[in-house]
Amino acid sequence: MFTEIITKILQYDTIVIARHIGVDPDALSSQLALRDSIRLTFPDKKVFAIGSGSIKFISFGKLDKVENVSDALLIVTDTPDKKRVDSVDFSQFSYSIKIDHHPFVEKFCDLEYIDDEASSACEIIMKLILSTQLKCNQDIAGLLFMGLASDSNRFLFNSCTAETFSLVSSFIRDYALDIGNLYQKLYLRPINEVRLEGYIALNMVVTDNGLGYVKISDEVIREFGADSASAGNMINNFNFIQGVLVWATITEDVKNELIRVSIRSRGPAINQVAEAYNGGGHKYASGARLKSFEEAMFLMNDLDKVLFEYKNTHEEVV
Numbered sequence: 001m002f003t004e005i006i007t008k009i010l011q012y013d014t015i016v017i018a019r020h021i022g023v024d025p026d027a028l029s030s031q032l033a034l035r036d037s038i039r040l041t042f043p044d045k046k047v048f049a050i051g052s053g054s055i056k057f058i059s060f061g062k063l064d065k066v067e068n069v070s071d072a073l074l075i076v077t078d079t080p081d082k083k084r085v086d087s088v089d090f091s092q093f094s095y096s097i098k099i100d101h102h103p104f105v106e107k108f109c110d111l112e113y114i115d116d117e118a119s120s121a122c123e124i125i126m127k128l129i130l131s132t133q134l135k136c137n138q139d140i141a142g143l144l145f146m147g148l149a150s151d152s153n154r155f156l157f158n159s160c161t162a163e164t165f166s167l168v169s170s171f172i173r174d175y176a177l178d179i180g181n182l183y184q185k186l187y188l189r190p191i192n193e194v195r196l197e198g199y200i201a202l203n204m205v206v207t208d209n210g211l212g213y214v215k216i217s218d219e220v221i222r223e224f225g226a227d228s229a230s231a232g233n234m235i236n237n238f239n240f241i242q243g244v245l246v247w248a249t250i251t252e253d254v255k256n257e258l259i260r261v262s263i264r265s266r267g268p269a270i271n272q273v274a275e276a277y278n279g280g281g282h283k284y285a286s287g288a289r290l291k292s293f294e295e296a297m298f299l300m301n302d303l304d305k306v307l308f309e310y311k312n313t314h315e316e317v318v
């Protein structure tokens with residue numbers, strides 16, 4: 001399918017690359033790396049990366065503003081469903097391609113490349129670059145490394161295979177990546193966020209079935225001088241707690257008038273529970289946007305039931 005993708009890229013002079021709302025390092029890096037690789041390979045093409053950015057990821061690169069396009073190709077990375085594509089009017093495009101690693105939700109592009117076993121959208125872009133004439137340089141390789149490292153939680157997840165490590169190894173070697181510098185770009189954070197992480201550790205409720213969850217109210221977020229997105233993202237720092245198989249942050253987001261739930265698992269699949277609450281995601285990393293803490297507690301209750309089942313059907317759960 002990489003041949004079909006490059007054929008379409010060759011065919012269009014104007015290419016717009018989008019990704020999901022609620023930007024994260026894999027979504028952003030996959031679209032910026034693909035944009036920059038196409039620009040590097042085909043300097044005459046007009047290639048844009050669009051969507052709302054985040055001050056947190058300002059060092060990754062600049063996004064573009066696009067008004068009207070015609071006879072253009074749309075490529076959407078890291079997004080399984082149409083409603084979560086950031087800032088795209090599909091009617092403006094002649095052809096569309098999806099490149100994603102989420103479990104399939106719906107077909108919304110003409111050509112869809114989905115590998116739900118890939119660690120990240122960036123891993124797929126690495127393979128696309130290696131399998132086609134697309135060029136790469138140190139900046140592009142650095143973006144791809146950051147997206148992959150972030151979505152695999154620094155290579156902690158089972159989605160990291162021998163192939164993943166081999167790809168990463170070749171990009172580090174071929175583009176002389178300074179991974180210390182890249183990790184710093186990804187993970188440097190202010191002390192108040194670390195203190196908020198302490199609050200989460202102290203206040204996490206753990207059920208008998210192995211669910212850990214914490215409510216983070218706007219009051220708490222303000223007390224620690226943090227923001228709601230950073231608070232929710234701390235979910236990734238609570239892996240491998242004995243007796244906690246599924247864990248969740250329930251974060252109040254006053255600005256957007258919603259409650260953001262992030263869920264991770266090292267036991268049962270959780271994406272179907274998230275989907276039942278109009279959310280979704282990966283088997284072991286999902287999220288949902290809810291209206292109230294009460295609704296979030298119903299979701300916690302459903303996760304607890306899944307864990308009860310899981311514990312009764314699996315031996316040696318730790």
Ligand code: AMP
Pocket residue numbers: 020084102235261262263278279280281282285286287288289
């Ligand atoms: P998060 O916990 O926000 O980092 O999200 C974890 C995964 O779940 C990511 O792959 C997201 O794309 C997905 N996800 C988060 N929120 C939603 C949502 N409301 N609907 C569908 N997928 C979501």
